[in-house]
Amino acid sequence: MSILLVILITICYYFLERSWRTSKHWQFIKDIPCPKAYPIIGTLKLDDSEGLFKRNRSRAKQFYPIYKLWSFNVYFVCPLSPEDIELVLNNVKHNTKSDVYHFLHGWLGTGLLTSSGSKWHKRRKILTPAFHFSILQQFIDIFNQETENLVRVLEDKCHESYIDVVKPITDFTLYLIGETSLGVKLNEGLSSGTYKKAVYEYGHNITYRIVRPWFYTDFVYSFTTTSKSDRAAIEVLHDFSTKVIKERKKLGIPSENVSSGSYSGKKRLAMLDLMLRAENEGADIDDEGIREEVDTFMFEGHDTTSMAICYALMALANETEIQDEIRREIQEIVGDSLARPTFSNLGELRFTERCIKECLRLYPSVPFISRFSGAEIRTHTGYTIPRGANINVHIFDLHRSPHVWNNPEKFDPDRFLPENVSKRHPFAYLPFSAGPRNCIGQRFAILEIKAALCGILRKFKLEAVDKPEDMVFKSDLVLRPAGEIRVKFVPREIK
Numbered sequence: 001m002s003i004l005l006v007i008l009i010t011i012c013y014y015f016l017e018r019s020w021r022t023s024k025h026w027q028f029i030k031d032i033p034c035p036k037a038y039p040i041i042g043t044l045k046l047d048d049s050e051g052l053f054k055r056n057r058s059r060a061k062q063f064y065p066i067y068k069l070w071s072f073n074v075y076f077v078c079p080l081s082p083e084d085i086e087l088v089l090n091n092v093k094h095n096t097k098s099d100v101y102h103f104l105h106g107w108l109g110t111g112l113l114t115s116s117g118s119k120w121h122k123r124r125k126i127l128t129p130a131f132h133f134s135i136l137q138q139f140i141d142i143f144n145q146e147t148e149n150l151v152r153v154l155e156d157k158c159h160e161s162y163i164d165v166v167k168p169i170t171d172f173t174l175y176l177i178g179e180t181s182l183g184v185k186l187n188e189g190l191s192s193g194t195y196k197k198a199v200y201e202y203g204h205n206i207t208y209r210i211v212r213p214w215f216y217t218d219f220v221y222s223f224t225t226t227s228k229s230d231r232a233a234i235e236v237l238h239d240f241s242t243k244v245i246k247e248r249k250k251l252g253i254p255s256e257n258v259s260s261g262s263y264s265g266k267k268r269l270a271m272l273d274l275m276l277r278a279e280n281e282g283a284d285i286d287d288e289g290i291r292e293e294v295d296t297f298m299f300e301g302h303d304t305t306s307m308a309i310c311y312a313l314m315a316l317a318n319e320t321e322i323q324d325e326i327r328r329e330i331q332e333i334v335g336d337s338l339a340r341p342t343f344s345n346l347g348e349l350r351f352t353e354r355c356i357k358e359c360l361r362l363y364p365s366v367p368f369i370s371r372f373s374g375a376e377i378r379t380h381t382g383y384t385i386p387r388g389a390n391i392n393v394h395i396f397d398l399h400r401s402p403h404v405w406n407n408p409e410k411f412d413p414d415r416f417l418p419e420n421v422s423k424r425h426p427f428a429y430l431p432f433s434a435g436p437r438n439c440i441g442q443r444f445a446i447l448e449i450k451a452a453l454c455g456i457l458r459k460f461k462l463e464a465v466d467k468p469e470d471m472v473f474k475s476d477l478v479l480r481p482a483g484e485i486r487v488k489f490v491p492r493e494i495k
């Protein structure tokens with residue numbers, strides 16, 4: 001019996017391997033370099049999230065400018081040079097997200113981040129006005145108010161030898177996205193702690209699934225304990241977003257105040273209000289669609305900025321001169337009093353902005369994105385990526401590539417002086433991605449990070465506890481640390 005089973009398995013293996021090796025896809029990608037591969041399982045490694053993060057970094061070093069990964073009949077091509085990445089991101093033909101985004105559908109449905117085709121196009125058109133300059137300007141008071149609340153939380157804890165900044169900063173960014181884009185106070189009655197826990201759980205499970213191609217099919221995956229934990233997380237996440245929408249609806253559908261240049265020519269509204277009014281006016285969005293976008297924006301709008309601020313605090317604690325220079329700029333533009341920065345003050349903080357850009361280079365909150373090629377791509381390195389390929393863009397590797405950046409590990413905000421930017425390839429720096437599917441919230445994010453740094457650096461001197469070279473990351477939906485992000489906060493005398 002067991003001999004028969006071995007023969008059967010061997011025959012299956014033989015035919016699987018043969019059909020993959022003779023497939024059209026393999027003919028295109030076979031010459032693209034790849035790590036050591038075995039029959040059938042290919043380059044498969046059952047890494048945990050820390051291991052996967054580390055392994056991807058060493059693959060990028062070893063295989064610049066391009067490599068592939070494959071296992072069974074699933075494969076990913078990973079271009080690493082700005083020239084090849086531009087071919088992928090700057091072409092509407094490759095606008096569709098790859099197979100791995102499918103793992104987010106249970107939570108985010110097909111909202112703006114995960115949708116494609118005409119659905120994505122219509123939603124992007126509805127939502128773009130929610131990030132207009134005039135809307136951001138209206139948010140400045142909320143940014144300042146929440147920053148003051150955050151500073152109070154840090155003051156309460158600053159006698160300790162360090163603060164793990166992840167919790168207070170994530171609360172800050174979550175409350176901020178709630179109050180601005182969603183128009184709801186998340187710190188009042190809604191339990192954001194369970195929401196954050198569910199986000200971590202879901203992200204963790206995605207890495208587990210990514211490295212196991214036999215779980216790419218929903219049916220097979222649905223029998224796993226990880227899938228059970230996904231379902232529990234989704235229940236919490238959807239319960240939270242449903243309550244947010246309910247809270248907002250209690251305040252009534254936004255009125256039809258006439259003004260120009262916005263969705264259907266009316267007054268500019270923040271994200272959730274805009275969608276509620278769009279639904280009310282018969283636009284192509286229903287309750288389910290609104291929930292998808294609330295889930296998408298609540299996640300994209302808080303976890304990304306939270307990580308950006310946390311790493312910025314850690315990096316600046318290790319760069320005392322640069323920290324002082326930012327403080328001098330804030331003092332000059334906003335003043336040394338407790339005066340709240342205005343919208344235009346924040347715009348004028350040019351050195352601070354260069355530092356934020358440098359933080360996002362070294363610590364891109366979204367370290368990895370992925371696309372589905374809608375047409376053949378002839379790379380600059382002479383390979384052809386076939387139509388229908390999953391293409392991974394590792395932003396983290398691009399930003400730390402010695403082929404692209406001099407002394408890439410060094411913190412140097414001067415890289416973002418206009419004269420230096422103009423010497424670089426436009427796709428060398430992509431914290432917010434680029435092309436038609438770039439980040440819709442990037443101006444919001446920069447403004448938020450500036451407001452937070454302005455409030456914190458005026459009140460505290462940051463001292464290093466964790467060093468950049470000691471940071472251990474894990475593969476997740478955002479650039480998450482494996483442990484804490486520790487910074488010492490020393491109160492300053494403010495005149």
Ligand code: HEM
Pocket residue numbers: 097112113114124177181296297300301302304305308360364365366369370430431432433436437438439440441442444445
């Ligand atoms: C430092 C902060 C942020 C970073 C680094 C960041 C980065 C990115 C990146 C790299 C993408 C492309 C994702 C992909 O192609 O799969 C993206 C898309 C997106 N981001 Fe952000 N993001 C940030 C903040 C925000 C904020 C504050 C919001 C909302 C308020 C937001 C909402 C979105 C949405 C909805 C998309 C999908 C856009 C589309 O496909 O049309 N992001 N972001």
